[in-house]
Amino acid sequence: MKCIYCNEEKEESEFSLEHIFPSALGGKSIDNPLFKTREVCKKCNSLSGLYIDSAFVKNFFATMLVPFSKYLGYYDFEKSPHIPFAYIGFVEYIKHPEFEFCEKWLWIDGSMVYHFHNNSSEDFNTIAGGDPRKRKNKYAGEVYLVGITDNPFWMTLLMQAYNKQFQKSKKFFVNYMLPDEVKEKLPAINQIQKNICEEIYKLHKTKEEQKHTLVIQENFNIRFQAKLALGLGHSLFGDDYTQSSEAKNIRDIFWNKDYKELERLKPEMLQFFSEPKENLSNFTQYISFPGCHGLFFFVVDNSLIFYADLYGEGQYPVLTVITRNLDSYSHALVEEYPEGWGYILVPQRDMFIGEFDIASILAYNTGDKSSLPELLELEKLHKSKEELPPFNLKGKEI
Ligand SMILES: [Zn+2]
Numbered sequence: 001m002k003c004i005y006c007n008e009e010k011e012e013s014e015f016s017l018e019h020i021f022p023s024a025l026g027g028k029s030i031d032n033p034l035f036k037t038r039e040v041c042k043k044c045n046s047l048s049g050l051y052i053d054s055a056f057v058k059n060f061f062a063t064m065l066v067p068f069s070k071y072l073g074y075y076d077f078e079k080s081p082h083i084p085f086a087y088i089g090f091v092e093y094i095k096h097p098e099f100e101f102c103e104k105w106l107w108i109d110g111s112m113v114y115h116f117h118n119n120s121s122e123d124f125n126t127i128a129g130g131d132p133r134k135r136k137n138k139y140a141g142e143v144y145l146v147g148i149t150d151n152p153f154w155m156t157l158l159m160q161a162y163n164k165q166f167q168k169s170k171k172f173f174v175n176y177m178l179p180d181e182v183k184e185k186l187p188a189i190n191q192i193q194k195n196i197c198e199e200i201y202k203l204h205k206t207k208e209e210q211k212h213t214l215v216i217q218e219n220f221n222i223r224f225q226a227k228l229a230l231g232l233g234h235s236l237f238g239d240d241y242t243q244s245s246e247a248k249n250i251r252d253i254f255w256n257k258d259y260k261e262l263e264r265l266k267p268e269m270l271q272f273f274s275e276p277k278e279n280l281s282n283f284t285q286y287i288s289f290p291g292c293h294g295l296f297f298f299v300v301d302n303s304l305i306f307y308a309d310l311y312g313e314g315q316y317p318v319l320t321v322i323t324r325n326l327d328s329y330s331h332a333l334v335e336e337y338p339e340g341w342g343y344i345l346v347p348q349r350d351m352f353i354g355e356f357d358i359a360s361i362l363a364y365n366t367g368d369k370s371s372l373p374e375l376l377e378l379e380k381l382h383k384s385k386e387e388l389p390p391f392n393l394k395g396k397e398i
Contacts, residue, residue, distance in 0.1 A: 004037065004234045004242050005044035005227070005254060016042045020231030022053040025062075025310065026293060026347025032355075034235045035295075048227055050132060052254075056224040058128045060214050063087040065311040067108040070291030073382045074348045081348065082164050083157055085113055087128035089212035094199055097192060099141055103129065104212060105165075109391040110148040111158055114200060115166065117141030126217040140168035144196060146204055147176050149391040174200050219262040225269045225320040226254040232297075232306055233322045237329040246323060269320055286365045287358065288312050289344050289375065291382060296342035296358065299334065302326045344375065353378065 002009050018040035019027035027035065040048075056062065063086045065071060075081040085105035091114065094102055099116035105128075106112055119130035119139040130139075143166040149155055162171065170187050174197050178186070189197075203210070229250050233241040241247055253265050288294055290312035298305045303324045310316040323329065333341055333355070342361055343354030353374050363371040370376075 001039060002239075002242075003041040003044055004039050004230055005048065005251070006041060007242070007251060008041070010041050014041050014043075015039065016045050018045050018048075018231070020228060020235065021295070021308075021345075022049075022057055024053065024057040026345050029347045029350045030343075030345060030352050032343070032352065034232065037231060037235060039234065040231075048254075052223045052227055054127050054132055055217055055220040058087075058132070059126060059216065059220065060087050060089065060128070061316060062310075063128060065316055067106075069311050069313065069315065070382070071311050071348065072108065072291075073384060073388075074291050074346055074378075076349060076381075077383070077388070080157060080160060083108060083161055085161060085165055089214035091210070091212055093210060094196065094203070096142070096196055101130070107148075107158055107161060109154055109158070112146045112204075113162065113166065114144045114146075114196075115141060115169065116143075116196075117169075125215045126220065136168060140166070141170070142172065142193065142196075143169040144172045144174050144200055145176070146174045146200060151389055151391055151393050153389045154391055172197060175204075217259065219259050219266060221318065222262045222266055222269055223254055223256070225318060226250045228306055228308070228318070229269075229320050229322045230254060236304075236322070236331045236333070240329055241323065244323075244325075244328070246325065285314070287342070287361050288314050288365075289361070291346075292378070293345040293347070294342060294361075295345060295354075296340060296361075297322075297333070297337075298340040298358065299326065299338060304334070344378070346378065349381065351378070 001012055001015055003015070015038055018037050019030075019035065020037060021027040021030055021035045030036070063084065066084055067086050072083070075083060085107050088104040088106050091102040091104045094114065096102065096116040100118050101116070101120045103115045103117075104112060105115065115129070117130065117139060118141065119134045121131070124131045143162070145158075145162055147155070147158060149158060172186075172189065172193060230242070230247060233247060233250075249268070253262065253269070256262055256265070287296060287307075288309045292312050294307075294309035294312060296307045296309070298307060304322045304326050306318075306320045306322055308318040308320075310318065326334065337355075337357045340358040341355045342358060343352060343356075345352050356372055360371040361375075364375055
């Protein structure tokens, strides 16, 4: 078999299932062969997960959107969902004598976690939590939680999130009183840890201005976009696409580690964090579905463009050219939807809706809600902030 990322021939046993749309963004909820492939070798699968997907998914921008956008309202709160912490960056105003780094995380109610560890390097300082391979006890470090909520409903979810996200780290509670049977299960606290707790507690009492350092890799999206184009292009058009000269160029971008050179190649992959260019700009503002990932394929002239509106509302948009020579290929979907087609992904509910044509979502968003009854049903599941239980029952700060 030939791998679509490295283009090398390898034994069948060297291949594994690749989620073209990353699991960390909800790829596992996608029930559609377009977004999965078995034609990626294990080596490329793990390399792209580590250096390309992680850089895109585990950074400040992406983690902030989960708890602080309309995305939150689609969780099924009756099922005690895992609501992750958002990433704030490195902290230098508290020093732990045993650990070099401290990263800070924020939960929906304002609760904070200080994570002390030794797992960072120049290669991984843009990825929240450091090298994803080093999550084992030895590297997991210590975490300190400053809780804000006193509502048992939110406290339960907060504890679950704390436990899940920092699974292997030693956990401490700066300001919550724990029941004795829980305390017994926790590691005994030493003088250093006691001091850290007191220092953090004092900091939160005085409410002094706190500075955080964020490290952001320029053009961190380009290689991710190249991966999407290669994977989706292959799912749609097979080897005709993978062996074409434009796929070869995209493969060069995929393997390019020089971020300055990626700057030059950026226009090829279109824009990110900016108003989409060309005649797409009129389109994109009408097709978003706030709180969910919108995955759209546009046919524009002789091009096929993939537009992922991550988290909805155009806050984290990815616009990628799959091909500029659409007439060289054929696929039933392109025949069926001459302007394009799309899907709505709701990982919070393990839902994947579609496919539907671009025209019907345009109609839906401009008033004709009957054009997509499934989306109308989905919207009923959304809870606004006002409908959710209050964080604070006693009406005073803890
Ligand atoms: Zn490969």
